[in-house]
Amino acid sequence: MSKTRPQPKSDHASESYSARDSSVRPLGNKIYLWVIFLGITFGSMGLMTYLRLPPSQAPQLTYKVLNTFPHDRTAFTQGLFIQNGRMYESTGRFKQSSLRIVDVTTGNQEITKNLPDNYFAEGIATFGSKLYQLTFQNYKIRIYDKDSLELIEEREFPFEGWGLTSDADYLILSDGSSTIRYLDPETLKVVSKINVRDGRQAISEINELEYYDGRIYANVWREDVILQIQPATGRVTGKIDMSGLLDEIIADDGACLNGIAVNKETNTFYVTGKLWPKMFEVKFVEKPPEKNE
């Protein structure tokens, strides 16, 4: 291709040019104005569309109870997971904090390690051969041998500890806000973080966590709901209505739904609550449409 390639000639070239010469500039201004007009119109329509977004975009789910097991009604459950058929539980409150291995079906404690009285234990997760236990406002993280529950070390930790879980690479931490942080299990440094959002609404007080099959499942403090969260974005992809699970009123104000553990052998979830006398094995299922009377 040559820069000097001749342009096709037109008999009307000079006429066209003069016509353009007389009209293009005003037309250019008009186009410019149209672009601004359309930009404002569609921009505000976008904003209006955004403002019209319902508070929730997430599908509503519910649960089906498969089994009911006993649970220690004095356990202020803060962390829960199952690995190799063993259930690990962390309990909170001062003078009552512990780390346990529990028989899933009987609720019997196989190993129990009590924490010092001034500790308030929170979420737990495992990575490799280690088990990590958060503390609420002690600003320490405790690291144990996963099998014996012997304490290996305790490290300073800059965050309030609420929920903890792990994926193949990271520890995943909640601190009671809408922020979920990914931590390097060796250095405990923050690698990345997400904010939990349902539609355009931030959801705070994210509590116990469970990573499973490309989603984070999360309790929300004092709510009968489990959120299903997209790990990369924080977007809530499902809201599981857990109301009615425990048919008992517990006098203690601290009692509430908390604790999610997946059993990867059965692909079922075990859920309980702080001071709940029962542990439920459940499946999450679509919520049937509401009947119109």
Ligand SMILES: [Ca+2]
């Ligand atoms: Ca969990």
